[in-house]
Each structure stands twice: as C-alpha cells, then as structure tokens.
Amino acid sequence: MDFNLKIWRQKNAKEKGHFETYHISGIEEDASFLEMLDILNEQLIREGNDPVAVDKGCKSSGPVSFDHDCREGICGACSLYIDGRAHGPDDHVTTCQLFMRHFKDGATITVEPWRSAAFPVIKDLVVDRTAFDKILQAGGFISVRTGSAQDANNILIPHEQAEKSMDAAACVGCGACVATCKNGSAMLFVAARVSSLALLPQGRPEAARRAKSMVAKMDELGFGNCTNTRACEMECPKGISVDHIARLNREFLKAKFRD
C-alpha cells in the first residue's frame, strides 16, 4: 500500500510547528500504524544521509519523534491524532493497535500530536503529559502502608462491583479524552480513577476528599471544564463510560456539601 503522510513537525516547545508531507510505499496491510512510521523514519534517516536525495529537495527534518512503548495497547504512551481522531479511524484502540488495513490505498493521512493547553508539545508528535501524574499525586490513591493490610478475603466485594471498578480502572492514561474534548477537559481521566476506587469498600473512606482534590488539581493545571458532550467516551481506547463522570460528580458534590 502507498500513502501520503502529512505530519506535524515541531523542533521543540518554543519553535513554531508546520506540516511536512512524505510519500511512503510498499506498506503491508497487516502492518500497524506505528510500524509504518518506523519505516518512514528509516526512509527519512537514509534520505537525510544521502546527498543525492538532499539535492533532490529532501527537506531532512530528520526522523519523526513520537511516543510509543508496549505496542500492545496497554502502556498508554502512543498518542497520535490521525485524520482528526485521537488514535485514528478504528474504534476502541490505541494508535499502536491501529492497522493499515483501515486506510484506503493511496490515501493522504494527517498526523498531529495531542492538542491541549495542558499537554505542551515537546517535539513533533510528542507531548508532555506530566499533568496527569500531578492529578493522580493529588489523591488518586488509597492511603495504606506497605505491610499493614489484613487478609485479602476479609474485604468482600461482589463480583459485579469488582467488574465495574475494573471497567474504570482499565484507563491507560493516554490522554485521548483530553485531546478529543473541545474544552480540553480531563474529566474522564479523573473520573475513571475516582470511580474505580469509590466503587470499592477500601476506597470509600477517602472517596469525597479524593474527588475534591483531584478536581481542584485538574482545574489548576489548565484543563477545561466538562460540558457533557461525551466525545471523550467515543474516543476512549478502553471504552470508559461517562457514567463514571456522574459518579465523580456525586463524590465531588458530597465533599462540597460537607465543606
């Protein structure tokens, strides 16, 4: 398969970015999107190294930087905005699990980084998502000391309840929700953590406090507000439901009433 790739290039956070277009051919339809980018990078490195190609007008911005790691859809590192959708045209996948068979042969594909005020660009398609770490540091945990836990079976959790908690806990922290939201809100991300812990008896004692401080941190870090468009749910690679936002709101209100 052949493609034209229109890719966002930006040297660093300070300099202005621009699109560059590359042609790539001979891609197998079973290749993943990131494997295709690997091949493009090989091509760009060779061209940048080849005086003939440079004479012919090879612009040689060098290989494209993009975050990636596990390539199994679980680490949450990959974060590409492809043809106007977070993680591209397939549903419920991260970019690394997107395969070229979902594109038409000869198509022009536009690739951008996550666009959000809270995720500044580091280089090309790589953004800084440390804001997510900071939100979780504000309360996304259960305060238990190593070694002080009782026997695990002393805490009974009905099957359905554990499954619901797991549904929320499946969040990979990729930031697709933020990138998709017109307000750049991190509500789904925050809700997933708050909800997965609030659904468990172990998480109840800190539930309200946790919601309040994580929401405060989210606001402080420049994420936008939620206006219930549900776009986040549509693009979440793990299919996390906005029901969890309702649960977050419940915990948040409870905390506010207590104040």
Place this chain on the structure above:
Amino acid sequence: MAEKLISKIPDGPLAEKWTKRKSQLRLVNPNNRRKLEIIVVGTGLGGASAAASLGELGYNVKVFCISDSPRRAHSIAAQGGINAAKNYQNDNDAVYRLFYDTIKGGDYRSREANVYRLAEVSAAIIDQCVAQGVPFAREYGGYLANRSFGGVQVSRTFYARGQTGQQLLLGAYAALNRQVAAGTVKSYPRHEMLDLVIINGQAKGIITRNLVTGKLERFGAHAVVIATGGYGNTYFLSTNAMNSNGSAAWQCYKKGAFFANPCFAQIHPTCIPVHGDQQCKLTLMSESLRNDGRIWVPKKMEDVMRLRKKEIKASQIPEEDRDYYLERRYPAFGNLVPRDVASRAAKERCDAGFGVNETGLAVFLDFSDAIKRLGHQRVQERYGNLFDMYFKINNVSPWEEPMMIYPAIHYTMGGIWVDYDLQTTIPGLYAIGEANFSDHGGNRLGASALMQGLADGYFVLPVTIPDYLSNKFAEPKTDTNDPAFEEAEKAVQAKIDRLFAVKGKETVDSIHKRLGNIMWEYVGMARSEEGLKKGIELIKELKKEFWSNVCVPGSQYEFNQELEKALRLADFLEIGELMARDALNRNESCGGHFRVESQTPEGEAQRDDANYMYVAAWEYKGEDVEPELHKEPLKYEFIEVKTRNYKD
C-alpha cells in the same frame, strides 16, 4: 576470587531462614532515615513498589524512568496474573508447594532460600494489593477468584481480567504518587541512567541523560537500586516494550557488578506469529489462555497444505484429525506445561512440517471446547480483552477460528548477581525484579514475575537495605562534584560524541534487526557449540560495523529517539555476546536453555547436575577482554533434585 560471591544465605531450616535473616539485619532510626538518600532506577513493579515503600519509611528517594510517566513501565503489559500461596481454593496449596513448583519449574538452577522467601511473602502481596484498591477478579460471593498457570496443579493465580500487570502497577504507582505528594519521593520521568558512579568502592550515584533537553545530569545518593527489567530486546523481536533495554544493568556490570546466567532467556509459547519483515514487536497472548484453550496442529500433512493455501479453515478439520500434542506428550499437565516445554514442543511440530500458517511457524490455540463448556459470557469475562486484541491485530475472531501462536522471547531469568539481601557485588548497589537473577533459575513459571517484582519491592528490599545504610547517616551527602562523577560524565559524553562522529550509512534499527536475527538463529531455542561460536563471531563483526557505520541523526541537546536507541544498541551488542558466551559455557540443557548436544532420546532437555549445578557469574575485565567466570555452587538441602517430569 570466589570470596566475592558470598550469598549471605542464613543457615537453619528452610522455613526459618528469612525470619532469621530479618532478625540479624540492622535498622535505621526514623530520624536518621530522612538524612539518607536512595536512588531507584526504573518504575515497574519492583522499582515503583520499592520507591514507594522506602519513601514511606522516611528515606529520601529519587526515582527515575525513561517514559513520560512511571505508569508506563513494561510491567503494565503483564496479562495473566500473580501467584500467591493463599490456598483459597482448598486445593492443598501451601508456601512449600509454591516454592517447590518454582524451583522445579526453574529446572533446579535457582537458590532454595530465595525461592522459599518469595513463596513465603507471596500471600502478603495479595493483601497489600487488595488494600490499595486493585480490582482483582471476584467470585459471586465476593471472595477472590483464582485460575491456573503452567507448571502447577493448583489454582493460585490472582488476576484482573487480562490486565493484571496493569492493575498491580497502577497500585504501586498510586503508592508512589502518594509518597511524591508527601515529599519523600522525587520523580524524574524521561531520564535515562547512562552510568553508575562508584566512590571508594561503593555505589554513590548515577549519570543520567535528560531525554527532553539532552543534558547529562548527576545524582548522588547513599545507595542505588537497579529495577530496570530484563534484556530480552537483545533479540530485537520480543514481547518486551520497544524501549525496554538492558543498558542500566549493563553499566553496572561494566563497573564491576557480576552478571549471572545471562543465557537464561525465556521463550514464551503463546505469542502472535511474525508476519513479514516490517515488524518490530511481537505481541504476547497471555498464558492464562492455556487454562481453557487447547493447542494443536493437524495430524495430516494434506490438511496443513490446504490450510496454508487457505482452502480450508481450522474449524473444518475434524476432531480425529487434530494432534493435541501437549496433551499427547504430557498427559499430567497437558496444555499447562511450563513455558520452555510448551515452546520446544511447538518448535518440534513446526520443524516436522506441521506449522499452520504461510511461514510454517505457527500452531493453533483453540477455544471452541471452552466456549461450548463455559458459554460465551464466562469466556468473555475471562479472556474478552485478549480475544479483542487478537482480533484487532489479525482480523480473525477467536470466537470463530482458533488463534495462531508461536514462541517468542519474553523474559530474561538471568541478570545482575545479587546476594540474599539483593545486594550486588558492588556495596550499596542493589538489583531487584527482572533485573536480578535470583529466583527463577533456568525458566520462570507464569505469573511469577509480578510476584517477584512486588516481593522484592514491598517486602524484601525495604528490610534488607537498612542493614547497609545503618552506619551511613552520619556521612555527608554525596558530592556530585567528586572526581568520580566528573570521570563518569566524561565517559558518557565521550560515548555520545563517538556515536555522532561515526556518520555512517546504516540505521540503528537495521543493525538491531540483524543482531536479532543472529541471536534467534544461534542463541535461540536450540543452541549448539558450533552455532554459538559462530554467533559470537558474527556479533563481534556486527559490533565493529555498528561503531564504524551507524548513522545517528540529529544532535545530543534535543529530544532524540535515535540517539536513545543507538546507546541501547551499543549495549545490546555486548549483552548478546555475553549471552552466547554463557550459553557456550553451559553444556547442558536446562529450562529455557537448550543445548542440542544435551538431550534425551525423546528430545527432552537433559541437565548435567554433576558439572553445571551452579550460578555462572561473569566479571567484566575490560573492552575486548574475555570476562572471568565465577561459580556459585547451588546446594539443595531441603528438596530432592529430580528430572523434571510433566508427563505423569
């Protein structure tokens, strides 16, 4: 030099060793802990749990990872589960049984005392994780659910769908975040350790490269903990994450830490087969699938041919024409034999010509019986996300047709040599989790990597490291202007300069691919003296080519992924050679290490206990100088060493 390998295993009965050692270990007063600094490199299950637990105890911890967040460490990708000797199933499980299964599974090449301790603390790990809010699978009554894994006959594996590693890591990461908020831990994401700093023979700090700015930075501490995982990516194609690498551990080796059993690499039987040559990563399908999935190839060669031509589908082959070869060869354990055994059996069938895809390198993993027996709903709950993942990658639904799988490199049992306290041969340098060598011998059982990472990080290291630190609190903070830091930073800078200076023609990945091919061919599933010798020569040649013809674009002082990869590949080229050298030395078959010269008439692995019942610990002797082999004899006082038998 034998005196360098003092394992510090306490004497006395097996079940009392850990208790005994704990009572001997010195403590640090809470007021003095805050005067002590500890560096933890890596934030997988080992690193995150260690950093969190040490921070909670009051030490000043600095934790480093190469990703943009600690949560992305490769432990996140572990699917199937974590073992613990809880005996919640009333199936006669016990600490001793978990210990025994692990020692046997490791083909009698791990330490009795370490493995027993691992089994002993396993139950507390589950308690800890549940308390942190890990949503393990539950029965309808609210009690914890279990499943089985390879190499055992009980159900002791706890799981959170097919995302157990993710959930355990998020638990440890949450504990870490809590300490970051409390100010006891400082987190340094996108920082890569490029050298270890030793002052007066003790580990005192590290040199890192800030992966965003490209600057080299110095960090000092009273002790350094390496938790950077394994070196499986030496093979280029593996189930490891793209950025997983052996470089931090390798720098420790080059600074004097012994490297143990490097040839012990695990080849996982259930991975998605290689397609074409554009691939850079193999995807694992969890071992848990072997609980309910049945592995087979056709009995008749004509069916194989028709499958390859796509004239028939697997589901059309009648039951009587299927060879469930694991059930046939190993009736007692069937599809749940250990990974090394299952991998070799798949290779045997494929070598005999029965591989089922176009490349001839695949076997079936079939769920049709399980779907009939359990129903759609229960199969969905157990394996739903794995089925989805398989479908996304292959465009074939496991609900309709069996999965196709083939073995791939997955984990490395070898690693930095550590004593019972997890301290390396360099005082003040500790290694935990996959980065060390200690618990899995020649083959790791499924669901035991998570167990070991968390055992080391939550319950072992926080108890043993104070013994070393107990007389250090009066010492001044490590001065990063010390000549040792100066020298280490200069060396790193020189290496980076040298890489940019090559200005060659070959890309980093293309050389890495070739290294992978050499490794898979000569240091893979079947190794021979001749092949290993050839492999060593080829690796040496490739290393020369790398240093004379690699192309690293860009510059140091920017976000530069090609430079990151080049630095790691420079080390993989050396690690690969040591792996081959160790494999050549170990002229026996044990666990994942299979020497063709050493097999039974039925083709099963044949150990040589008389000559090789030892840990091979290699000492670095300098560039292009042969490393020195040290042997730590393995003594089995409490169990009988037998031939591994999964047949009856």
